[in-house]
Amino acid sequence: MVRCSSLLVALCLVDTVTPWAPHAAQRWARHSARSANPQDVETARSADIVAVAESFGVDVNSRNKACCPFHDERTPSFTLNPDKGLYKCFGCGAGGDVIKLYRELANATFAEAVEALVKEDRPKTRRVAEVKEVDASERIQLKQANAVAQEVYAEALRHQTSGGARQYLRKRGINPKTAAAFGLGFARPGTARSLTKDMDKSAFVAAGVLYQDGRARFGSKVTFPIRDACGDTLGFGSRALKIRKDEAKYVNSPASAVFSKGSCLFGLDVAKDAIHATDEALLVEGYFDVLALHDAGCANAVGVLGVGVTPRQLETAARFSPSRRVVLALDADAAGDAAVRRLCDDVLPTLADESGVDVVVMRWPDGAKDAADFVAGRREQGETDAAIASAVRDLCAAATAWNDVDVCDIPINEADAASSSSSAPPDDPPPDDSQDELRKKIDELQKQLAELSAQVASS
Structure with a gap:
């Protein structure tokens, strides 16, 4: 038996x-x-969250409030609850328990943070180079330089000599209202002189807007300001109108004390309210993907500045969704599939358990290569923007849980799928x-x- x-x-x-x-x-x-030992996790969660914050230089007042360590502010909106071991910033939305606070401040893994809190010692961070301490005045100056540059670029886009840039945006399906909402601009010739009228050149060099020799980094390019949830400009992306030999199509700001490509999301300041209202963030790759979706009425879309999605970007997008749901909708190509595979294998198992981020994966149908292509294709078929937005919502609702995804079996697009199976009947x-x-x-x-x-x- x-x-x-x-x-x-x-x-x-x-x-x-x-x-x-x-x-x-x-x-x-x-x-x-x-994973960390469950008993150690419970011990770590009992750590004094105020003491942890103060150990990283956060100046906590008698009411357990402080200026947020994750964004620049002058009026404290960062609140600590020592009884529950929780923190919340009402300015940028950051929040969590003492373990997450330690992870964010020390740039540590979950296991490293637990071990450190149990031992009451600071863990070794994963950064290869030692991070330079940056005072608040430097961060403020960088943001001021970026803000001035954004105003100059936006004004230049409206100038009569920038008709080519406006025509390019119309050709990409972006209307002026959407362009204005996202602060799009144009770095037309003579930008450097306009920038340095009221501010020293060194500030723009430090922000990466100008090169050391005074040349404009984004010369003759459409500019996309990368802003935080509070609307402060941290850096820029740009797209050349004409591709010249030995010139990159897209150029980003260099890393600085306020800008890191792997930590930022394009359109977050515009999309955060819609993310909260719809209870999900729609995460796509490029600037034009975000703009096309917003133009069609999908106001919860944000962009990851390329195919290299990071855990920090996923956590930032999830922060504004009550259920922490993120719909990952990268380009339907080999690079997009490779990025999804990497996330499913190496990132999402830990992220889901430690941060509660609920990631689902959506693929653009109808042979569309990306979000912008999907919107353009539906418009060519005569669909209204309301119908397109409804179709996108349906796709998000039907998205696949990350642990059910096997991207090895996903063709690059439906046309390729049809051609690859031409030797056998469709139903066989x-x-x-x-x-x-x-x-x-x-x-x-x-x-x-x-x-x-x-x-x-x-x-």
């Missing part, structure tokens, strides 16, 4: 195997290896040898089970 029971268990296991189970098992194994997929082998094993097990049942009945 023992052998009979074993066979029954084997059959049950065979029947419950799902196509993505091996991938999920591998992810869970890696995640488990990185090519034979799968592994499925045949599995069926043979099941038949063999069932035969052995029948023989054992007969032996038991005759005994």
Whole structure:
């Protein structure tokens, strides 16, 4: 009977195997290896959150309030609750428990933060180079320089000599109202002289707006201000109108004390209210993807400044969703698929458990390569923006949970899928040898089970 029971268990296991189970098992194994001891986690959560904040130089007043360490402000909006071990900034939306606070301030992993809080010692950070301490005045000056540059660029886009830039945006399907809402601009010739009228050149060099020799970094390019949730300009992205030899199509601000490409989201200041209202952030790749979606009425879209999605960007997007839901909708190409695969394998298992971020993956249909292409295609078919926005909402609602995704099986687009299966009828997929082998094993097990049942009945 023992052998009979074993066979029954084997059959049950065979029947419950799902196509993505091996991938999920591998992810869970890696995640488990990185997880902290549950008892240590509870001990870490009992740490004094005020003492932790003060150990990183946060000046907490008698009412347990301070100026937020995650964005510049003069009036304290960062509140600590020592009884519950929680923090919340009512300016930028940052919040969480003492472990998350330690992780953010020390740039540490979850396990490193737990270990440090248990030992009451600062952990080693993952940064290769030692981070230079930056005082508030330097950060304020950088933001002021970026703010002046943004005003100059926006005014230049409206200038009569910038018709080519406005025409380019219209060609990309972006109307003037949307361009104005996102602060788009144009770095037309003579920008450097306009910038330095009321502010010293060194400030713009430090912000990366000008090169050391005084040349404009974004000369003759459409500019996209990258702003934080409070609307402060941290840096810029830009797109050349004409691609010249040995010139990059897109140019970003260099890293600075206020700008890091892997920590910022394009359009967050515009989208944060809609993210809260819809209870989900729609995360796409590029500037024009965000602009096209907002233009069509999908106001909860934000962009990751390229295909390299980071945990910090996912957490930032989730911060404004009550249920911390993020719909990941990268470009439908090899790079986008590789990014999704990397996130599903290496990032999301830990992020979901430690930060509660609920990531689902959505793929653009109809052969569209990205969000902007999807919107443009639907408009060409005569659909209204309201219908397009409704279609996007339906796609988000039907998105796949990250641990159910196997991007190895996703074709680059539907046209490629059709061509790759042209040798077989559409409803008759090519034979799968592994499925045949599995069926043979099941038949063999069932035969052995029948023989054992007969032996038991005759005994």
